[in-house]
Amino acid sequence: MTFWNRPQLTLAAMALALGAYPAHAGAVLDRVLAAGTLKVATDANWAPQSFVNSSNELDGFDVDVAKAIGKHLGVKVEFITPGWDIITAGHWAGRWDMHAGSMTPTKKRAEIFDFPAVYYYTPAAVAVHKDSKAKTLADLDGKVVGATSTSTFEAYAKKDLTLDAAGAPPFEYKLNPKEVRSYENSTTAFDDLRLGDGVRLDAVVSSLPSILDAEKAGYPIKQLGDPVFYEPLAIAIERGDPELSAKIGDAVKAMKEDGTLSKLSEKWYRQDYSKTN
Incomplete structure (x- = not known):
């Protein structure tokens, strides 16, 4: 499932504030764009979704999906590999911005997370x-x-x-x-x-x-x-940043429309799980 690792005084203070309180509208997206990096939590031991390959690099379907989302956002992707129970507990405190690890979007989880898009079944x-x-x-x-x-x-x-x-x-x-x-x-x-x-x-x-x-x-x-x-399995972010949710949702929608998700699913599963039929 997933591995964990789930600028200057003013910016440092902002980072602390973001970690200490729930995300405010646009705050996480602003941080991601300013840093040029999307921090993604995923599992390093759940092949073929996400795993460490022979080159000692994270690889897999979820990893490729996260990289494609980062490309749509115009930022690089950094992976963190916390435990599943840590990710699903919430209170990420800025340690990562997004979870790409095949999370089922239930009503109970929606009390903690926003689910910008279902990306496969x-x-x-x-x-x-x-x-x-x-x-x-x-x-x-x-x-x-x-x-x-x-x-x-x-x-x-x-x-x-x-x-x-x-x-x-x-x-x-x-x-x-x-x-x-x-x-x-x-x-x-x-x-x-x-x-x-x-x-x-x-x-x-x-x-x-x-x-x-x-x-x-x-x-x-x-x-x-x-x-x-x-x-259905979805991308997850902590609640409170509709701008980030919209950006990720748009990225996944584009990946469905241009066939990217289908190609990645065929690559890793030899079947197209991006669709229900």
Whole structure:
């Protein structure tokens, strides 16, 4: 999911003020344009959305999307990789300006964040060890399931998921685990699952692209059944800067219209997840 690192006296004082209080209209955008840099929080351990490549650089779909947004804004992009729970807690205090890390725009999160644009839609699925004897999701009843902490995947496993964003299709709960274990990200959950069927986990709920990428990377896991739900995923900023929200929204709209998002999705997923059909 995401890595963290989620000028002179007058400008320094301004920076402190921005960090100490909620963003005022235009304040974050002004800071971004003045610095020529958009600070973006994302996950460094959630391939293929975002990960550290062989050149020790952040790479992936979310990373490319953030860079494209920066290009539209006319600024360079600097990535920070905090933990998911830190990002979703809010109170960013100027440490980063935008989150490009596949966040689901729910009403609860909208109390803290603005969502300038949904940029793709992804299926969530269940992974089991390749030696698992489970044939259907019902075979996981009473088992131990892992998921990223505070994620929609964890909420689904706990039967506490609310997908109230526009464009989110209905879903049904098909898991009845005896325990849901929380992890920092999907990769650490897959690391436990790879140890063997039922050794630490019986299954992991994650995004289907992440499951397929882990399988491709040699993890002894496999998808079980069909996707359990589909979710719209959005760029997030802290509430209070409609100018920044509008700029990002315009950038994503342009990327949809000129085919940039479709091309990036095909590059990383071999499918166009930027559209619902």
